[in-house]
Amino acid sequence: MRKEEPARHPTEVAIREAAIRVFAKHGFKAASLRMLAKEVGIQAPSLYNYIKSKERLLFDLLRDVLVALLAEIDAANRGLTDPVARLRNFVQIHLDFHLDSRLEVFVGNMELRNLTKPHYKVVTGLRDGYSGRLTAIVEDGVRTGVFEAVDARVLTFAVLAMLTGVCNWYRPDGRMSKQDLVRIHTDLAFKMLGARAGLEATAEAPGAARPLMV
């Protein structure tokens, strides 16, 4: 849905979607392959025509979601240097992605523990790469003076935690639209960074208006 993948068998797609739902609802350990299979409408052993193992399925899901997220961020900020514009894009994409893929993100945050060591390293490597994108934005902004002098790592974590936290309560049919939330949290991020510019233009910045996701 979000990126061009090696054409997948419909059953595989169904399994992956069901896995996200089932893992999100019960947790990876508590979710049984029998439950997953029933959700898909097949028998449990048939899952093995599409997955190598339960853990490998989790790994594939977590890796793919991070790869897709990184690809979006990098596509949006390719060629950009202005920290303000890049931060605006980051917040927009982070929230859009996280709110559209709330279950995937939830599973990704909860189930890292259940990966094997090598898979764990891959996923945390991607995750660190992602947070590194934000850290670079913050550092550039501090260096060029558009942000206050702050600890870039601490601010990275603070902004990321704030943004990701929205997943925990956002409901698509709720009081706030996604665009409301993007606006509010872009403001908050700039405030946290003591941005000396860009705040006034938050409501509708042309750079953030173009379609960022396919």
Add this chain to the structure above:
Amino acid sequence: MRKEEPARHPTEVAIREAAIRVFAKHGFKAASLRMLAKEVGIQAPSLYNYIKSKERLLFDLLRDVLVALLAEIDAANRGLTDPVARLRNFVQIHLDFHLDSRLEVFVGNMELRNLTKPHYKVVTGLRDGYSGRLTAIVEDGVRTGVFEAVDARVLTFAVLAMLTGVCNWYRPDGRMSKQDLVRIHTDLAFKMLGARAGLEATAEAPGAARPLMV
């Protein structure tokens, strides 16, 4: 440890402490009572002299940690009306508590899913009560004009997510001391709320200086 409890058998205390460690390390479902018992130095069936069930043990832990946290917040802010002072106390206590009890908080955030429905409601009720304390502070501040006009619920979640996120990376032997983090995040919280006062005095507020936990 944190509040006056019905005098507990030493083994029960050991079980609860070990449970936090084991649940935090492996997750509630993946942690077996055998592992817990071994951590305590007894056989698994002996646990049942102190706990009613695995799920009930989890509930007790989760409820008690929230009760303790609420008690601290309420004790600190009892009689106070100034939103600025109350927010300062809230940030201080939240961070102190969360960083001192990182494992408890981690388990509390991860394992809600594994509670039975009634227990789940109790714990989320306490949790909502806790976030309600912050919402009230924000609302009071907005009403009295010391904070910008913001959406109190959204800001509550944003501040809480930011503060709680510190647990995910703070290490006691790391670069930043707890007091550093309290100062930084108090600043951030005030900035997020557009506080018109209080920012200058963040470094050392008398009300927040007394020991908050036993």
Add this chain to the structure above:
Amino acid sequence: MRKEEPARHPTEVAIREAAIRVFAKHGFKAASLRMLAKEVGIQAPSLYNYIKSKERLLFDLLRDVLVALLAEIDAANRGLTDPVARLRNFVQIHLDFHLDSRLEVFVGNMELRNLTKPHYKVVTGLRDGYSGRLTAIVEDGVRTGVFEAVDARVLTFAVLAMLTGVCNWYRPDGRMSKQDLVRIHTDLAFKMLGARAGLEATAEAPGAARPLMV
């Protein structure tokens, strides 16, 4: 390979050869059809174009190997009456066959248990027929006085066990050649039977010199 068979599809031949290897290496129960198919270079369900079932494949292999062995013995001793010459042929053929077809023999000795009752009876019937050939030689030799008076059944088992045991340690690239082993064990067999003649001529008997297998 060893006898004229109903012209077999090359894939069927490959399956039978692979089955011997796989069954010998892992045992019949532990060897899966997937493994067998991979060894052949096809997918598991394709095996069923050539075999009726896994058990039936085992039966065919076990029966065919015994039929071939019996055919060789009977061809070599057809028309012969002298127990000494017949014993010499028996030892030569038994060892040649067993050492050339070590895997087949190994499987035949190990996997009888995994045959269905009817198939089991067929194979053990052939096996008993084979040992019966040796018993007849011993009995004839005792009757005609060229062998000591011995219990023919016990000696049959003793000689067969000794001969077959060579399979367990013989290696084609080892210290002893097949012909060395034939000579040594022919000697041993004659000694066990208290043969009053024939011992001196063991080294090269014309009757045993012709090629016994195709």
Add this chain to the structure above:
Amino acid sequence: MRKEEPARHPTEVAIREAAIRVFAKHGFKAASLRMLAKEVGIQAPSLYNYIKSKERLLFDLLRDVLVALLAEIDAANRGLTDPVARLRNFVQIHLDFHLDSRLEVFVGNMELRNLTKPHYKVVTGLRDGYSGRLTAIVEDGVRTGVFEAVDARVLTFAVLAMLTGVCNWYRPDGRMSKQDLVRIHTDLAFKMLGARAGLEATAEAPGAARPLMV
């Protein structure tokens, strides 16, 4: 029954005895723990109060039987140097042990493949130690001239194969008694080794008459 072991729980003894029967009848792979448990009269998971794993159970059985056999051989030949007496003891003990423990020996010969590598090495090490006892006897006999000049390794395998083969057909209620078989096969072994002495006294040698097993 055969040696002093660390006092075992009756259920453990029952499991080990049943395992020998079930493994002998169906083969290790084909024998399920459910079958074993039913044979013992408990539920399958209860087996794990006494065994660590199915493979470990097999290992324990195979190791213990070899350790017991080695202990008997060494006890009988302790202090003896005469190759003739030692061979007589060896044949006697080997046959007594193998015929009394036919199922254990059968499992031991069939299921080596199903051990893990480390366990496999332990058991084959013990087995090689056992065959080494016979090789030493043969070598000593050849050196002192009481046996013909033979290849000690080949003769070791030949004698062992012959002796062990008796397990395949001996029935306690059959035509031949164990003592008959010991006499016959002692004769055969001496003949195979071209023994220049000792043959006449086979029937009842004092050295072999004393009780060899507990």
Add this chain to the structure above:
DNA sequence: TATGAATGAGGGTTCATTCAT
């Protein structure tokens, strides 16, 4: 209080086999 023994439920996974394509 502590535990050895037991168990029903269920875990992930492999298997031989079938069948439509």
Add this chain to the structure above:
DNA sequence: GATGAATGAACCCTCATTCAT
């Protein structure tokens, strides 16, 4: 003839929990 997909049966094993001692 070949195979992708599917499946019922069964595998070994772990689990939380009970209970007599």
